[in-house]
Amino acid sequence: MTFRLAHLTDPHLPLPRARARELMTKRILGWQSWHRRRKSIHLSTVLQSVVRDVHAHHPDQIAVTGDIGNISLPSEHAAARHWFESIDKPDRVLVVPGNHDAYVAVPSSEGVALWGAYREGEDGAAPAIRRVGDVMLIGVDSAVPTPWLMSGGTVGPAQLQKVATALQSGGADGLCRVVLIHHPPLAIRGGGGRKALSDAEAFRALLVQHGAELVIHGHTHRRSLVVLETAAGGTPIIGAPSASANDRRHGDMGGWNLYEIERLAKGWRVGMICREATPAGSMVTVDTQSLPVHPR
Ligand SMILES: [Fe+2]
Numbered sequence: 472m473t474f475r476l477a478h479l480t481d482p483h484l485p486l487p488r489a490r491a492r493e494l495m496t497k498r499i500l501g502w503q504s505w506h507r508r509r510k511s512i513h514l515s516t517v518l519q520s521v522v523r524d525v526h527a528h529h530p531d532q533i534a535v536t537g538d539i540g541n542i543s544l545p546s547e548h549a550a551a552r553h554w555f556e557s558i559d560k561p562d563r564v565l566v567v568p569g570n571h572d573a574y575v576a577v578p579s580s581e582g583v584a585l586w587g588a589y590r591e592g593e594d595g596a597a598p599a600i601r602r603v604g605d606v607m608l609i610g611v612d613s614a615v616p617t618p619w620l621m622s623g624g625t626v627g628p629a630q631l632q633k634v635a636t637a638l639q640s641g642g643a644d645g646l647c648r649v650v651l652i653h654h655p656p657l658a659i660r661g662g663g664g665r666k667a668l669s670d671a672e673a674f675r676a677l678l679v680q681h682g683a684e685l686v687i688h689g690h691t692h693r694r695s696l697v698v699l700e701t702a703a704g705g706t707p708i709i710g711a712p713s714a715s716a717n718d719r720r721h722g723d724m725g726g727w728n729l730y731e732i733e734r735l736a737k738g739w740r741v742g743m744i745c746r747e748a749t750p751a752g753s754m755v756t757v758d759t760q761s762l763p764v765h766p767r
């Protein structure tokens with residue numbers, strides 16, 4: 472039986488009106504960036520086409536890897552919740568936050584807690600761990616408030632330990648372990664320097680030690696594929712474009728990835744289908760790959 476996993480990321484939903492006092496923080500930078508540039512790149516029409524296309528492919532689970540909003544306003548977190556509800560029920564959608572969802576520190580009741588079960592696994596704490604059939608989804612929260620001009624992330628020691636335990640138990644149970652994280656755990660274009668994951672080295676070390684079948688991330692707004700040699704063999708680490716982009720300057724269009732996961736006698740077959748919006752409003756396949764997921 473084939474398990475179908477959809478991955479979409481970085482929708483950057485339209486910024487609602489903000490009160491002046493809400494902008495008297497680092498938020499003012501994000502607010503200016505939205506009104507100067509981002510609002511003409513992240514379009515609801517593109518996002519709607521992407522979500523319609525996801526639905527047309529009938530995925531078993533939908534992974535969303537952060538940057539749902541822009542400057543972490545309580546109204547953005549509430550709008551994010553409505554958007555998740557428009558996609559599917561919480562047991563079919565697993566969301567991890569991105570740096571824009573933790574743009575500044577907010578009381579937890581006004582923050583991503585509003586997303587409720589959409590960001591929760593089996594025990595409610597990060598990482599969010601879900602077992603669905605042969606697949607274990609591990610939703611890692613790398614979003615932390617950062618100083619002005621910084622957009623990095625941190626997994627943190629407590630979560631690193633829990634991810635290691637999950638990878639170990641998922642491996643022992645013979646599950647296909649898929650890790651969701653906003654920040655790429657590698658220094659790739661668009662995800663290094665002031666945008667990097669501060670404990671990427673420790674995160675990579677545990678992937679190498681315990682193995683994972685697939686790691687999916689956002690943050691760079693670009694497609695990328697790097698294969699990390701781990702205890703599971705080759706672990707593809709895959710970035711997806713923003714689901715709402717129509718960036719005429721760089722030629723980047725919104726898209727998403729579909730993974731078809733199938734158990735083999737030894738290991739897994741993981742097929743990837745990359746879907747992308749066209750400027751005319753249709754959706755097309757821009758790449759298909761059989762990923763190098765192979766047990767040692
Ligand atoms: Fe983003």
Ligand SMILES: [Fe+2]
Nearest residue numbers: 538569570690
């Ligand atoms: Fe990001």
